[in-house]
Amino acid sequence: MNAIITVVGTDKVGIIARVSAFLAERNINIEDISQTILSGNFVMMMMVDLSSSASVLETVKKELGQLGEKLGVSISLMHEKVFSAMHRI
Numbered sequence: 001m002n003a004i005i006t007v008v009g010t011d012k013v014g015i016i017a018r019v020s021a022f023l024a025e026r027n028i029n030i031e032d033i034s035q036t037i038l039s040g041n042f043v044m045m046m047m048v049d050l051s052s053s054a055s056v057l058e059t060v061k062k063e064l065g066q067l068g069e070k071l072g073v074s075i076s077l078m079h080e081k082v083f084s085a086m087h088r089i
Contacts, residue, residue, distance in 0.1 A: 009073025
């Protein structure tokens, strides 16, 4: 199952490293990633594959939220189908 992760917040050292390590620890593969800095704000989107992970989507979502609080950024996760439906024209 694929999901979309978004990370938004003030740029600082280690955001990509911490989020990537979190995913690797849960056997969640990053299939695509895009990140940029907009006026000092860090913005990242990731397409991830949870099919090899023992973690449940809702648990990962909650834990990513907690990681975001520690990093001082907002991290959200949603199922790819929900994301696609929200952005369909």
